[in-house]
Amino acid sequence: MSKDLNIDELLNGYIDGELSTRQTVELKRLINHDPEITKKLQRLQRTKKIISALPKVTAPAHIFKDVKLRLGEKIPVSEPLPAFSQRPEEKKALPVFYKRVLAAAAVIALLAGVIGIVSTMIAPQDTAQMPVVLDDVPPPEQPMSESIQPVDPVVLARRTDAPDTFNGKIILTTDSLLPLDAFLNRTIVELGLLPITEIYSEKNRSVFDIHCRYDQAKTLLAQLGTVWHKCESKTLYLYKEQFPDYVTVENVSPQQILQIADLNTLDEQIKVAGQFNTLNNVESSLTDRSLMAALNQQRFSFSIPRSFLTSVQVPPDEQQSEKQNQPKNIYLTIVIRDRK
Amino acid sequence: MGQAVRINLDDNLLVGRCRKGDSRAMESLIIKYQDRIYNIILKMCRNPDDAAELTQDTFVKIIQNIDKFQSRSSFYTWIFRIAVNLTINYCKRNAKMGFKSLDTEDVQENPNARKALKVLLKDEHSSNPAVIASNKELIDLIVWSLGRLDENQRAVVVLRDIEGMNYAQMADILGLSLGTVKSRLSRARNHLREILEETSK
Numbered sequence: 001m002s003k004d005l006n007i008d009e010l011l012n013g014y015i016d017g018e019l020s021t022r023q024t025v026e027l028k029r030l031i032n033h034d035p036e037i038t039k040k041l042q043r044l045q046r047t048k049k050i051i052s053a054l055p056k057v058t059a060p061a062h063i064f065k066d067v068k069l070r071l072g073e074k075i076p077v078s079e080p081l082p083a084f085s086q087r088p089e090e091k092k093a094l095p096v097f098y099k100r101v102l103a104a105a106a107v108i109a110l111l112a113g114v115i116g117i118v119s120t121m122i123a124p125q126d127t128a129q130m131p132v133v134l135d136d137v138p139p140p141e142q143p144m145s146e147s148i149q150p151v152d153p154v155v156l157a158r159r160t161d162a163p164d165t166f167n168g169k170i171i172l173t174t175d176s177l178l179p180l181d182a183f184l185n186r187t188i189v190e191l192g193l194l195p196i197t198e199i200y201s202e203k204n205r206s207v208f209d210i211h212c213r214y215d216q217a218k219t220l221l222a223q224l225g226t227v228w229h230k231c232e233s234k235t236l237y238l239y240k241e242q243f244p245d246y247v248t249v250e251n252v253s254p255q256q257i258l259q260i261a262d263l264n265t266l267d268e269q270i271k272v273a274g275q276f277n278t279l280n281n282v283e284s285s286l287t288d289r290s291l292m293a294a295l296n297q298q299r300f301s302f303s304i305p306r307s308f309l310t311s312v313q314v315p316p317d318e319q320q321s322e323k324q325n326q327p328k329n330i331y332l333t334i335v336i337r338d339r340k
Numbered sequence: 341m342g343q344a345v346r347i348n349l350d351d352n353l354l355v356g357r358c359r360k361g362d363s364r365a366m367e368s369l370i371i372k373y374q375d376r377i378y379n380i381i382l383k384m385c386r387n388p389d390d391a392a393e394l395t396q397d398t399f400v401k402i403i404q405n406i407d408k409f410q411s412r413s414s415f416y417t418w419i420f421r422i423a424v425n426l427t428i429n430y431c432k433r434n435a436k437m438g439f440k441s442l443d444t445e446d447v448q449e450n451p452n453a454r455k456a457l458k459v460l461l462k463d464e465h466s467s468n469p470a471v472i473a474s475n476k477e478l479i480d481l482i483v484w485s486l487g488r489l490d491e492n493q494r495a496v497v498v499l500r501d502i503e504g505m506n507y508a509q510m511a512d513i514l515g516l517s518l519g520t521v522k523s524r525l526s527r528a529r530n531h532l533r534e535i536l537e538e539t540s541k
Contacts (some may be wrong), residue, residue: 014524016525054502057382059392178364182368232481
């Protein structure tokens with residue numbers, strides 16, 4: 001009886017993959033020489049197979065709601081957000097009439113304003129030699145092509161008004177709050193940024209308050225760029241020295257945020273942020289059919305430069321070496337809001 | 341929350357956020373585990389309403405006691421321990437009070453399902469998931485047979501063959517030694533085989 005029980009346990013261990021190599025070899029020898037044991041093994045395998053084949057069921061959708069109801073007030077309230085995150089967050093959408101005026105004026109604005117702005121930038125490629133046509137422009141959300149490596153968390157000094165500081169907030173509105181929240185959480189963990197990130201969640205939004213170096217922000221934004229298209233609106237709020245004051249960049253891209261953050265002084269950051277905002281507004285207006293029709297009708301033929309900068313009056317080599325010597329303080333708050 | 345959402349967050353991160361009172365982390369935690377918890381509870385207690393209620397009890401208990409969770413075992417085993425203990429107690433209580441499922445006779449009396457089970461027990465190749473999944477009466481008959489095991493035997497079979505846990509995890513969840521898990525599973529499978537054969541006649 002005891003021997004039978006022991007063999008039964010061995011056979012169960014065998015079909016469950018719980019035996020050591022030695023036990024497996026010995027048991028296989030027994031199975032090959034004893035038809036009774038072989039029969040027993042087959043019966044056990046079939047029994048296991050029948051139970052394992054039972055279909056998986058999905059939990060009713062109301063579980064979370066019911067748990068919440070049952071816990072009632074016992075569900076602790078999320079930690080209050082820091083005052084920094086409680087300032088006005090959303091600039092009103094552009095009124096329709098403004099868009100139309102902008103569309104009508106865009107023909108002139110593009111020639112005068114945009115070219116003026118472009119003159120302060122160094123384009124990534126020589127646009128005179130290689131014109132970029134709107135249709136050929138890659139989407140701004142395109143992920144930055146570099147391998148993502150976890151970076152060492154470094155706790156930097158507290159926020160200061162030092163020139164090597166970037167202090168901004170990105171507000172993303174989306175229909176996919178939960179998946180995006182999960183994505184950003186996972187990314188922060190994978191990149192090793194958890195120790196330098198404060199995470200808060202409320203009913204309709206998640207807030208990630210990150211204090212990091214420029215290279216860490218770059219890696220994080222590169223990852224975030226892969227889901228940028230899932231956000232209905234993306235606005236950067238760049239804080240001025242006096243906290244209630246800020247400039248906004250609507251429809252901002254991760255590349256633009258990095259380029260602003262890369263600038264050495266707040267004045268430069270504010271100036272370029274303003275330029276990006278204008279360009280992004282013009283770009284979004286250009287998608288308006290009436291404007292495109294107007295442009296076609298008037299047979300204008302010009303190319304729109306991409307709305308990102310490569311540097312601002314600093315030679316790339318110099319800028320690069322400066323960046324390596326002086327890690328920038330990045331204070332970045334990412335707010336993901338439910339669009340509903 | 342009608343559609344299935346995959347949550348791939350680290351348990352430690354979620355636990356940390358839940359301890360801070362983060363309601364979204366609680367939601368993520370529930371979404372991450374609710375199907376698996378509900379699935380094993382349903383296989384153990386058979387009644388979908390009771391399974392939903394027990395799943396809720398499990399998560400309420402988890403959230404209320406999350407501060408008490410110590411990382412000696414994994415969070416995964418901790419929550420399954422809560423779910424299994426609640427379900428075993430529920431089953432014992434019901435057994436004592438003599439509750440029986442109303443569909444017991446219907447399930448047993450279905451000749452087609454019994455015939456299909458007989459084939460499954462004889463033919464190794466017919467017991468593939470597609471064959472079973474397409475036959476609701478057969479599923480009911482198998483789950484009914486599983487329900488005839490006592491709660492402790494049912495728990496080891498469900499944890500191993502449905503949830504796919506290894507013996508060490510089962511020992512941790514059930515608070516048993518590894519040797520006891522092995523012998524209990526062995527007896528449970530033999531007993532289940534006898535029940536299935538008897539049911540198929």
